[in-house]
Each structure stands twice: as C-alpha cells, then as structure tokens.
Amino acid sequence: xxxxxxxxxxxxxxxxxxxxxxxxxxxxxxxxxxxxxxxxxxxxxxxxxxxxxxxxxxxxxxxxxxxxxxxxxxxxxxxxxxxxxxxxxxxxxxxxxxxxxxxxxxxxxxxxxxxxxxxxxxxxxxxxxxxxxxxxxxxxxxxxxxxxxxxxxxxxxxxxxxxxxxxxxxxxxxxxxxxxxxxxxxxxxxxxxxxxxxxxxxxxxxxxxxxxxxxxxxxxxxxxxxxxxxxxxxxxxxxxxxxxxxxxxxxxxxxxxxxxxxxxxxxxxxxxxxxxxxxxxxxxxxxxxxxxxxxxxxxxxxxxxxxxxxxxxxxxxxxxxxxxxxxxxxxxxxxxxxxxxxxxxxxxxxxxxxxxxxxxxxxxxxxxxxxxxxxxxxxxxxxxxxxxxxxxxxxxxxxxxxxxxxxxxxxxxxxxxxxxxxxxxxxxxxxxxxxxxxxxxxxxxxxxxxxxxxxxxxxxxxxxxxxxxxxxxxxxxxxxxxxxxxxxxxxxxxxxxxxxxxxxxxxxxxxxxxxxxxxxxxxxxxxxxxxxxxxxxxxxxxxxxxxxxxxxxxxxxxxxxxxxxxxxxxxxxxxxxxxxxxxxxxxxxxxxxxxxxxxxxxxxxxxxxxxxxxxxxxxxxxxxxxxxxxxxxxxxxxxxxxxxxxxxxxxxxxxxxxxxxxxxxxxxxxxxxxxxxxxxxxxxxxxxxxxxxxxxxxxxxxxxxxxxxxxxxxxxxxxxxxxxxxxxxxxxxxxxxxxxxxxxxxxxxxxxxxxxxxxxxxxxxxxxxxxxxxxxxxxxxxxxxxxxxxxxxxxxxxxxxxxxxxxxxxxxxxxxxxxxxxxxxxxxxxxxxxxxxxxxxxxxxxxxxxxxxxxxxxxxxxxxxxxxxxxxxxxxxxxxxxxxxxxxxxxxxxxxxxxxxxxxxxxxxxxxxxxxxxxxxxxxxxxxxxxxxxxxxxxxxxxxxxxxxxx
Ligand SMILES: Nc1ncnc2c1ncn2[C@@H]1O[C@H](COP(=O)(O)OP(=O)(O)OP(=O)(O)O)[C@@H](O)[C@H]1O
Numbered sequence: 010x011x012x013x014x015x016x017x018x019x020x021x022x023x024x025x026x027x028x029x030x031x032x033x034x035x036x037x038x039x040x041x042x043x044x045x046x047x048x049x050x051x052x053x054x055x056x057x058x059x060x061x062x063x064x065x066x067x068x069x070x071x072x073x074x075x076x077x078x079x080x081x082x083x084x085x086x087x088x089x090x091x092x093x094x095x096x097x098x099x100x101x102x103x104x105x106x107x108x109x110x111x112x113x114x115x116x117x118x119x120x121x122x123x124x125x126x127x128x129x130x131x132x133x134x135x136x137x138x139x140x141x142x143x144x145x146x147x148x149x150x151x152x153x154x155x156x157x158x159x160x161x162x163x164x165x166x167x168x169x170x171x172x173x174x175x176x177x178x179x180x181x182x183x184x185x186x187x188x189x190x191x192x193x194x195x196x197x198x199x200x201x202x203x204x205x206x207x208x209x210x211x212x213x214x215x216x217x218x219x220x221x222x223x224x225x226x227x228x229x230x231x232x233x234x235x236x237x238x239x240x241x242x243x244x245x246x247x248x249x250x251x252x253x254x255x256x257x258x259x260x261x262x263x264x265x266x267x268x269x270x271x272x273x274x275x276x277x278x279x280x281x282x283x284x285x286x287x288x289x290x291x292x293x294x295x296x297x298x299x300x301x302x303x304x305x306x307x308x309x310x311x312x313x314x315x316x317x318x319x320x321x322x323x324x325x326x327x328x329x330x331x332x333x334x335x336x337x338x339x340x341x342x343x344x345x346x347x348x349x350x351x352x353x354x355x356x357x358x359x360x361x362x363x364x365x366x367x368x369x370x371x372x373x374x375x376x377x378x379x380x381x382x383x384x385x386x387x388x389x390x391x392x393x394x395x396x397x398x399x400x401x402x403x404x405x406x407x408x409x410x411x412x413x414x415x416x417x418x419x420x421x422x423x424x425x426x427x428x429x430x431x432x433x434x435x436x437x438x439x440x441x442x443x444x445x446x447x448x449x450x451x452x453x454x455x456x457x458x459x460x461x462x463x464x465x466x467x468x469x470x471x472x473x474x475x476x477x478x479x480x481x482x483x484x485x486x487x488x489x490x491x492x493x494x495x496x497x498x499x500x501x502x503x504x505x506x507x508x509x510x511x512x513x514x515x516x517x518x519x520x521x522x523x524x525x526x527x528x529x530x531x532x533x534x535x536x537x538x539x540x541x542x543x544x545x546x547x548x549x550x551x552x553x554x555x556x557x558x559x560x561x562x563x564x565x566x567x568x569x570x571x572x573x574x575x576x577x578x579x580x581x582x583x584x585x586x587x588x589x590x591x592x593x594x595x596x597x598x599x600x601x602x603x604x605x606x607x608x609x610x611x612x613x614x615x616x617x618x619x620x621x622x623x624x625x626x627x628x629x630x631x632x633x634x635x636x637x638x639x640x641x642x643x644x645x646x647x648x649x650x651x652x653x654x655x656x657x658x659x660x661x662x663x664x665x666x667x668x669x670x671x672x673x674x675x676x677x678x679x680x681x682x683x684x685x686x687x688x689x690x691x692x693x694x695x696x697x698x699x700x701x702x703x704x705x706x707x708x709x710x711x712x713x714x715x716x717x718x719x720x721x722x723x724x725x726x727x728x729x730x731x732x733x734x735x736x737x738x739x740x741x742x743x744x745x746x747x748x749x750x751x752x753x754x755x756x757x758x759x760x761x762x763x764x765x766x767x768x769x770x771x772x773x774x775x776x777x778x779x780x781x782x783x784x785x786x787x788x789x790x791x792x793x794x795x796x797x798x799x800x801x802x803x804x805x806x807x808x809x810x811x812x813x814x815x816x817x818x819x820x821x822x823x824x825x826x827x828x829x830x831x832x833x834x835x836x837x838x839x840x841x842x843x844x845x846x847x848x849x850x851x852x853x854x855x856x857x858x859x860x861x862x863x864x865x866x867x868x869x870x871x872x873x874x875x876x877x878x879x880x881x882x883x884x885x886x887x888x889x890x891x892x893x894x895x896x897x898x899x900x901x902x903x904x905x906x907x908x909x910x911x912x913x914x915x916x917x918x919x920x921x922x923x924x925x926x927x928x929x930x931x932x933x934x935x936x937x938x939x940x941x942x943x944x945x946x947x948x949x950x951x952x953x954x955x956x957x958x959x960x
Pocket of ligand 1: 457458503504505506507508509510511512661705706707722723724725726
C-alpha cells in the first residue's frame, strides 16, 4: 500500500536518478571509447596473438595490453561483428546520455544477439578468405560456427538466405524499424534529389496554369459568360494540374501519417519524456517517475517509476517542427503561385511562449500525491497512473481499486479542489476508451495557446480538411482542430468575458490563414458593432459587417434561399455535395446540366464556394426578429451541410429562449465557455460541467454525434495579430467583392414600405411578386415549379411567392400534390393592375409576363431576374401602348407553355430519377449523404407541402 506523502514533501527522486544516470553514462561512454580505440588501433602481432614469435614486448595498440587483448578477443569471437558491437555500445551510451529509456530491453537484447549472429555468419560466407583480426575468418568463431551449420544443412545459397533473414529479423527486433526507416529515408532523399528539378518545373507550369479565381461562382456577378468561354481551355489545364497536385498531396499526407503513427508508437513506449520546448537536442529528455515519500519506499518508487507517466505536451522534436514550418512556408509560396491571392504567412502570428517544463512537472507530481492522499483520507484507495498536462489543465488518470464505485468518486470534486487549492476540479468518469477516471486540475501557471503553434502542430491533419478551425489545445496538450464542413455548424455559448469573441476571432483567422476568398466566403453579423468591425476589409466578405439586426434577419433568409437554389443546382448536376460539384470539369458539368443555350450556360456557376455565416450574439437577433430568425436558423442548420453553408452562432445568454430546443437539436456541435450555473450548462451541453470551467478560454467542446465532452484551452489571439493578418489580406473598398444580390437585399420593413401602393393593394414582399402573380393567374395554376421555371428562381423563393399569394387570397390553400387553385380571373387581375397602372409603370418590380416567361428554367443568381425585370420594366413602360398586344401574344404563349409544362414535369421526373441513380462520387460524400438522408426526406416533404412548412 502506498504511504501518503507529507504535505510538505518535496520529491528528491529526480536528482538521485539524474546522478545515477550520469555516472552510468560516463562509464558507458568511457567503455565504448576505449573499445573503439582498441579496435581501431588493433595490431595482429600484439599479444596474445601467436602470429609473431617471440611475442613483441611492446604493444602497438593504443589501448595498451588490455586494449590489445580486448580487440583480439572481440575479433576472434565476432570478426567484423566486433565493429557492430562497438557501434551498439555507442548507441546505448547515447541513449543513456539522452536519458531515453530502452523499452522492452529483453526483446531488444535478443534482437541484437540475432543480428550479430546473422551478420557474423553472412560476413563469414561472403568474405571467406579475409579477416579483420586473427585468421579465424571475417565472422570470427561465431560466424564460422553459423556458416558451418548452415552450409551443412542448407547449402551455400540457402545459408545466405537464412543468414540474411536472421540479420533482418534481429535488426527489426533490436531497432524497431529504425534501420529500415533510415534506409528508406536515405533512398527517398536520393531519388528526390534526382527528380527534384523535373518536379519543380512541372509544379510551376501546373500552378501557373491554375486560376481558381477565374471560376464563376454563384455569389458574384463579376465574371462574364464570354470570359468564361475564353478561359475554357485554360481551366481544363488547371483541372489537370489540380488533380496532379491532389495526388501529390495525398501521398504526402500518407507519409506524414505514417510518421505520426510511428512517433505515437514511440511516445507510447517511452515511460516519461521530459523535454523543454526550446531544447533542440532530443538528448534533453529525462526518463523519470514520481517518487513516493520516504527513503524506505525505494521499491515502491521502482514500481511507480514504470507506472506513472507524465506526458510532456512539448515532446515534439524541434527539428520536426521546423520542418513543418518550412513545409507551410513552401505551401504559402505555392499558394502565391497557384492563385493571384496569397495566404498570410505564419510569421504574422506570435510564436508559442517558452515554458519551464521542469517546474511544471514538479508541480503536477506534487499534486498527484496530494490527490492520492485526499482520496485516502476519504477511505478510497486509488492510484494515479498517468498524468497528461495541457496548457491550463492537467489530467490525472486514476485507477480505482476493485469494488470501488464510480459514483463515490464523482461526488468528491469540491473536496479535491479544496485539497489541491484550485478553483475547481472536474471529474471525467470514465475517460472515454479507458478504464480509468480522469481528474482535471487547473495548473498553477496558465499558458497562452497561440494560433501559430496550433497550426504548426496540426498541419498534416488540417490539410485534408475543407475548412480547418484551430480551436486550441486539449488537456494533453494536443491541438484541437476541427473541420467546420463536417460539424457542420457551431454554437458557442458562455457568460460574458469568458472567451467567446476570442474564439470567434480564432475561427475567422483560421479561415483567413488557410482558405482563399474563392474557397470560403463569409458573412458577419455583429450586434455589438465593435467586435467584428476590424474585419471590414476582408476580401472574403460577401457583405459589409452587418450591425442592423433586421438586415441580419434578411441575410439569414437569403441564406435559406441560397441553400434551396444550390440544392436545385446540385440536383440538376446530379451530385450530392458542393465539393463534388466543384470537382466537375467544365465538359462534365455542361453534360450534366444540359443548358438550353449559351446564355444559360454563361450563368451556371462553375464553382460554389463555402459560405460561413458568423453571428456574434444571437440573443439580440432573437429579440429583434425571434420567430423568423429561429426558422431561418433551423432550416439552414437542418439542410445546408451539403451545399456548404455553415453557421457559427455565439451567445452570452445560454437560456432556453435564445438556444431553443429546435436550434439546439439542429446544432449538434457546441462549444461552452464558463457559464453561470448548472442549468445554463445543461442548456448548452445537455449536461453539467461548463459551470466548473475557469474562464479565459477554458472550454468544453461537444463534437457532433457523440456525447463526449472534450476539454481544452482556446487559442488566444492578440489584437495585434488580428490586425496584421487583416492588413495582409485586406483590400480597399473598391476591390471588395460583395455579392450584388446581398447588397440589394431589403429588410421586411423596407419591402413593405416600398410595397405600399402596389397594384391590387397587395403588400410588396418580393420584387418578382407581381410577375409571379401574373404568371400564376394566366396559367391558372398556383405551382411552385412553374414559378421556378418561368422566373428562373430557386425553390425557396418560388415557394415563398406562392405563400404570399395564398395570404393575399390569389391562390387557394395547399392542395396535396396538385397545384393550388387560382382564386382570381385574368380579368380581375388585369383590372387590378390597370387600376394602378401609373404606379405600376414606376414600380420597378413589375416585370412583363412575356419576358418573364422567356427566362424559364434558367439557373441565375437571384439578382439576375430582378435586374432583368428592371430592364424589362424600363422597356415595358416605354412601350406601354403595346401592352395589350403583347398580352394577347402572351396568352397564346401561355397556352404553348401549358403544353410545355407537362413536358417539363416529365423531364423533372427523369432528372430526379437520374439523381437517384447517380453512383457515389466519393466515399466521404457517401457518409455526408447518409447523414443528409433524413434531411432529404424532409426536403421531399417540403416539396409537397411548402405552405405547411412556411406557415
Ligand atoms: N483563449 C484564451 N486564452 C487566454 N485568455 C483568454 C482567452 N480567451 C479569452 N481570454 C481572456 O478573456 C477576455 C475576454 O474574452 P472575450 O472578449 O472573448 O470574452 P467574451 O466572452 O466575448 O465577452 P463578451 O461577451 O463580454 O464580449 C480576453 O480579453 C482575454 O483576456
């Protein structure tokens, strides 16, 4: 049983162990040096050799008589194996000096023996007439014996094969693949040197051809269709270059992964590795363990030495880190070549602060004792088996004695906090995937987690993510990086001053550091007016930072429309995710979309960027336009994953009226900073724990699909860092590419104000409302798909238009799969419009039916119909006298249209069938699709019942 340490106990073990190790290291170093010198200066006539008679009285060996004897003995026994023995001795000496423990020493020794045997035998077979020492042979007695036995049993060839296998197996056991990896690295380096020149030329050629920003997106209208055609050829080249680059990247990732795994394995094997983060030499590590008080506890100390491990989060070799930085810098430069846009370099961010790990280690060990002692005082016998330390929290893994119930431990957190003299202690019972309980205790000294270090440490993993977010570091000091595209939305909650805004800044800067404005576009909603105002210069913005909550509501509504529009586009292209859409080549896209003509093709977006909507305080938003905002958030959260629209919502009011049940259930990924009460914690995370956080960036992350909470320290960004990055990527007002459809967006009130005096006395809710009514009345069918086709708008907008008509009693109520009935006649409608023709002529929104019809089934950005409607209106008001004539023509066309519409419906059905038959584009998407299946079902329901939904 462990003896409880006295509270004033100061661990002395590390000093003793250091002295012991140092003495051992000196002895080994001396021995290996002596052996090397003796072997190096070996003279075959030195005694005890019998080659010269009489024996020379003076010994030539630099190691003297003993050296000569040692060399003679080693060469006689081992032949060339003597050199192997000397090198091995040097290796062991190095490990002892570096305080790196040798795990599984018995296996290693066995492996070493095997490799010696195999090596000597092989040498004996290969160089039969030569010997490095006495005339025994190249492999000494050992090799000669091995050779004799093998050749008598397996003949010469079999003997070589056998000896080689034994050598390889021995090296494998002894060095744990190190030798093979070293050989592979050397080969790869040699190959790389020879192919580098060629590869560089290829990369530059490919990169120069790629111009991502030339691709037309569905968000900006700056790219003309004609230009797109001119660049067709160029884009083809680009796609090839992209594909090649992707291949390269993938193989790189695989290599990196392997390295990481190997490293992990090594970490797992090493008992404790203590290394200061600034140390460049791996030799600065110490294999140490926690000692138990009292000199009489020597045996227990021995036990704990192997049992209790303190994992140093800074264990990464500096050289490796430097490598990663180099790679990142190289990637940055490549980025500059690839696109006209240059990603910000890492040196704009501050490096990690230096930490005195030795001090910290002493502290956690002391706390481990206090923990054990406190448990003991409550009558529980627990043992701390491992300690993991992060920047702010250390996690002590404790093993419970058999028969001790978990519930008894979990109630002790406050008592432990008092005993440890810390503000709070959180108990994780059990640690996921382990049979131990985790006790999270705050460190005495907090470290800041810098964005730069998190990026550097996660580069390999983050490269594969679509939108990497560098959240911070967990309790073991591992970087917490998540892919926003996989989350796919994030809710951040916490009381005021606990780190939400810093977290939002981290998320925004994570995007800025790794993604171009072509890949990710952003919308920012900032009710506090000052929190996000610093980002106004960003080229990623689609709209200036929104501070008016009514506008924010309109933007969320736009998001819903954009989502529907993108879904329609994806369905038409027969793909299930925008990333698959974005990979389609121009020809493939054209083949799938089958545009009616060049005009329509010119409007098809070639690239759909991710859209990230960041809202700093949703409580304000909910207060201003509660129900509407909630509806928009829910709709977006439910379905927008596949179309690349992601929400990041923060609130300092984690109450049920802000984070409603529906919002919560649709935003499974959540981050909680410190909250005021357990109730608030339950609202955010569905369980307690956030009330025990420390504030200042201490957080709990709930990853989607699990109930597992991950504790971490959020990345900290100073204002200076943010300013530097924003200044680097920022552009002037003239160069900003705001989306025209968003700039023209009107709030509900504005629309209603504008709508006063509209024909028929209807409220004007949408610029296309009158055109839509006209179509519906003339067609005699209140059909959403009819409006979609005729006006070239997305499903969402068309469904809303029909809902408005139902409110104005122009169409009847929802009628199952049938189109709604139209309640007014053409004459009535014409009378209404004629009644206010003067106003109608001025009203920019009234589009003439014939021209509206001409645009059917077009895929257009939302502004296009409005803009065209405006143009059409201009022409229309000039030609007002021709109205009646055109109306007649229109009626004729409407008849044709009616026939056409049946065809359209058939085509649509075919399209849907095609979508269903579409093979999985990519495994990842398959997963995403599975997740979306339910949502899609809902979508189908929506299709059938738009009114019910919007009502
Ligand atoms: N990750 C972090 N590491 C260290 N300190 C942090 C971290 N995050 C926040 N802080 C500290 O907490 C302070 C408040 O953070 P922040 O402004 O993000 O809080 P907030 O929750 O947004 O508050 P409010 O709701 O009032 O805006 C910061 O000024 C900083 O000193």
